[in-house]
Amino acid sequence: MASPKVAVVGAGVIGLSTALCITETCPSCSVTVLSDQFSPNTTSDVAAGMLIPHTYPDTLIHRQKQWFRETFTYLFAISNSAEASEAGIHLVSGWQIFKSTPKEELPFWSDIVLGFRPMSEAELQKFPEHRFGQAFTTLKCDCPPYLLWLEKRLKATGAQMYTRKVADLWELHSEYDIVVNCTGMGAHQLVGDKQLFPVRGQVLKVHAPWVKHFIRDGDGLTYIYPGIDRVTLGGTREKGSWSLSPDPGTTRDIFDRCCSLEPSLQGAQDIEVKVGLRPSRQCVRVQREILSQGGVKLPVVHNYGHGAGGFSVHRGTANEAAHLVGECISALQGSSSRAKL
Amino acid sequence: MRVAVIGAGVIGLSSALCIHEQFHGLVPSLELEVYADHFTPHTTSDGAAGLWQPYLSDHGNLQETLWNKETFDYLLGHLHSPAAKEMGLFLISGYNLFTEPVPDPSWKNIVLGFRNLTPKELELFPGYSFGWFNTALMLEGRSYLPWLTNRLMQRGVKFFHKKIESFQELFSQGVDVVLNCSGMRAGDLQPDPELQPGRGQVIKVLAPWVKHFIITHDLKSGIYDSPYIIPGSEFTVLGGIYQHGNWSEENSAKDHKFIWDSCCRLLPALQKAKIVGEWSGLRPARPSVRLERESIRLGNLQAEVIHNYGHGGFGITIHRGCAMAAARLFGSILQEKRQLATPPGPRL
Numbered sequence: 001m002a003s004p005k006v007a008v009v010g011a012g013v014i015g016l017s018t019a020l021c022i023t024e025t026c027p028s029c030s031v032t033v034l035s036d037q038f039s040p041n042t043t044s045d046v047a048a049g050m051l052i053p054h055t056y057p058d059t060l061i062h063r064q065k066q067w068f069r070e071t072f073t074y075l076f077a078i079s080n081s082a083e084a085s086e087a088g089i090h091l092v093s094g095w096q097i098f099k100s101t102p103k104e105e106l107p108f109w110s111d112i113v114l115g116f117r118p119m120s121e122a123e124l125q126k127f128p129e130h131r132f133g134q135a136f137t138t139l140k141c142d143c144p145p146y147l148l149w150l151e152k153r154l155k156a157t158g159a160q161m162y163t164r165k166v167a168d169l170w171e172l173h174s175e176y177d178i179v180v181n182c183t184g185m186g187a188h189q190l191v192g193d194k195q196l197f198p199v200r201g202q203v204l205k206v207h208a209p210w211v212k213h214f215i216r217d218g219d220g221l222t223y224i225y226p227g228i229d230r231v232t233l234g235g236t237r238e239k240g241s242w243s244l245s246p247d248p249g250t251t252r253d254i255f256d257r258c259c260s261l262e263p264s265l266q267g268a269q270d271i272e273v274k275v276g277l278r279p280s281r282q283c284v285r286v287q288r289e290i291l292s293q294g295g296v297k298l299p300v301v302h303n304y305g306h307g308a309g310g311f312s313v314h315r316g317t318a319n320e321a322a323h324l325v326g327e328c329i330s331a332l333q334g335s336s337s338r339a340k341l
Numbered sequence: 342m343r344v345a346v347i348g349a350g351v352i353g354l355s356s357a358l359c360i361h362e363q364f365h366g367l368v369p370s371l372e373l374e375v376y377a378d379h380f381t382p383h384t385t386s387d388g389a390a391g392l393w394q395p396y397l398s399d400h401g402n403l404q405e406t407l408w409n410k411e412t413f414d415y416l417l418g419h420l421h422s423p424a425a426k427e428m429g430l431f432l433i434s435g436y437n438l439f440t441e442p443v444p445d446p447s448w449k450n451i452v453l454g455f456r457n458l459t460p461k462e463l464e465l466f467p468g469y470s471f472g473w474f475n476t477a478l479m480l481e482g483r484s485y486l487p488w489l490t491n492r493l494m495q496r497g498v499k500f501f502h503k504k505i506e507s508f509q510e511l512f513s514q515g516v517d518v519v520l521n522c523s524g525m526r527a528g529d530l531q532p533d534p535e536l537q538p539g540r541g542q543v544i545k546v547l548a549p550w551v552k553h554f555i556i557t558h559d560l561k562s563g564i565y566d567s568p569y570i571i572p573g574s575e576f577t578v579l580g581g582i583y584q585h586g587n588w589s590e591e592n593s594a595k596d597h598k599f600i601w602d603s604c605c606r607l608l609p610a611l612q613k614a615k616i617v618g619e620w621s622g623l624r625p626a627r628p629s630v631r632l633e634r635e636s637i638r639l640g641n642l643q644a645e646v647i648h649n650y651g652h653g654g655f656g657i658t659i660h661r662g663c664a665m666a667a668a669r670l671f672g673s674i675l676q677e678k679r680q681l682a683t684p685p686g687p688r689l
Contacts, residue, residue: 080465084610090550093434114462123453135454210431210574212552228550267426
């Protein structure tokens with residue numbers, strides 16, 4: 001197999017980063033990204049892109065930690081380069097605060113982010129309703145810039161990108177040797193994964209350039225994430241809700257909750273409301289599968305179900321998916337050489 | 342009682358406000374006037390980035406450390422007030438970088454979350470082997486000075502766009518007390534060889550992805566003579582010039598190149614930042630702040646001057662502590678005048 005043809009379905013942060021990893025690990029592959037949506041209309045574009053991991057209940061912690069470490073290391077290098085502003089990657093410091101002391105005072109990722117330590121009494125004075133907090137410095141991937149930067153890197157490798165709604169993976173078997181499924185919430189329909197469920201998130205993106213720190217309530221519901229030009233205020237975690245329409249009552253509630261943590265937000269301007277469905281699963285599905293139909297085989301690599309933690313682990317899962325693509329290629333080359341005998 | 346403040350930078354305006362707030366009720370006849378040749382946005386305070394941070398060493402000057410603390414605590418108390426945005430006040434965290442270990446600064450317990458940098462953080466800054474991280478405050482002159490001006494105007498304080506040539510000029514008009522907050526130009530009013538310019542130059546850029554201040558230190562060169570990056574609410578200030586004795590307020594191409602090259606080396610992402618302005622200013626440097634009373638004999642009158650100048654590159658950092666101290670000096674002047682005004686008891 002001289003030049004394996006790989007189709008990556010999905011152009012959010014997972015699809016684009018997976019496609020890029022495949023071009024890096026398999027330079028002879030021809031990679032095509034197919035998606036019904038591209039930036040700025042993907043779920044990734046709604047997310048703040050903060051590197052603060054979500055814990056997947058059914059994925060081994062050491063694997064989640066590895067994914068996060070690889071992602072952090074990769075983005076850390078970009079943030080420290082001349083490409084940082086184009087890629088939308090920047091360091092941001094801040095606080096995760098709790099109304100009551102959490103069971104786990106040291107999250108698994110505390111030694112990967114920078115300068116992680118408990119907040120001092122003086123620092124906690126800023127949050128009179130909160131009794132405990134953690135201060136640290138992490139990275140933020142602003143979207144659209146990060147997705148556009150990934151698209152640019154992909155185009156430079158010769159990868160193609162097409163707007164196309166893929167209704168069935170089998171559509172692709174005649175044109176492509178391997179299909180990589182990075183369809184996020186779309187996998188519910190596309191591969192019938194009933195373990196995948198939406199967790200609806202509504203956010204506000206506001207102009208408040210004096211806000212230089214992130215603030216996150218440990219309950220995950222209220223957060224303030226300053227990006228390059230806008231601050232993301234959140235949010236909601238509505239399990240099972242498929243609605244993509246902004247709710248005005250929710251907007252008011254998010255704004256009030258964020259203002260109670262950061263009163264200066266009262267002066268925020270240009271409020272934009274966005275909704276995204278976190279493609280949630282008990283464990284991220286990074287897995288090889290061989291689909292079979294009427295004697296025809298189609299190797300598929302799945303990489304979806306990142307829920308609330310897509311940005312935090314994207315590069316790590318992309319690396320793993322690219323590795324699985326490599327295994328698919330080896331298997332195909334093995335079987336084709338056997339066929340020659 | 343006519344009080345004239347000379348200077349409308351952060352020192353003049355904050356001193357005026359402290360005095361009016363504290364004594365307006367006690368002295369119904371109090372008339373406060375501000376005289377300056379430059380007003381916001383053309384003062385030295387407007388050019389400064391506005392970061393609250395004292396120098397590395399207080400040289401044993403505990404009084405200045407106390408004034409710095411008073412200022413920080415005062416500002417921190419206003420952080421959650423509705424006025425904060427209008428004041429140009431917000432929290433900011435960042436890095437101080439060194440090429441060798443240094444002792445903790447006098448202000449380590451004043452700021453929030455002060456700690457040493459971890460090895461991983463130092464990887465961000467090749468060439469620097471030691472440093473601090475802490476959370477401090479920004480107080481942007483371009484917002485704070487108009488805010489102070491509005492507060493003063495609401496209180497009926499009058500402003501005069503006039504360069505005062507001598508204390509005598511004001512006293513002969515009937516002013517009772519002069520507050521000398523003339524910063525770099527104090528020497529024009531009364532020679533002071535200890536007051537020297539510490540020339541600075543800054544480049545203003547658009548780099549909204551920078552969320553931390555980064556201040557490098559070259560212990561051999563001295564403060565602010567090493568690159569620094571301070572993100573504001575609208576633009577980011579790049580600096581690193583401190584030229585003792587240089588009175589030029591013209592931007593220098595050589596200094597521009599030094600600032601640009603060294604800041605881009607420090608933060609490669611800056612290479613893509615758009616330059617939106619450049620400015621040079623003179624830090625009113627002095628071995629210590631001159632904050633004291635002086636009684637001047639003018640014929641058969643005793644005129645009072647309160648000096649409050651020489652805050653170098655830490656005017657914003659120390660302003661409130663000094664303004665309160667100036668107000669206390671004013672109080673003692675009032676006390677004395679009251680005693681003089683009280684007629685002597687009946688002679689028996």
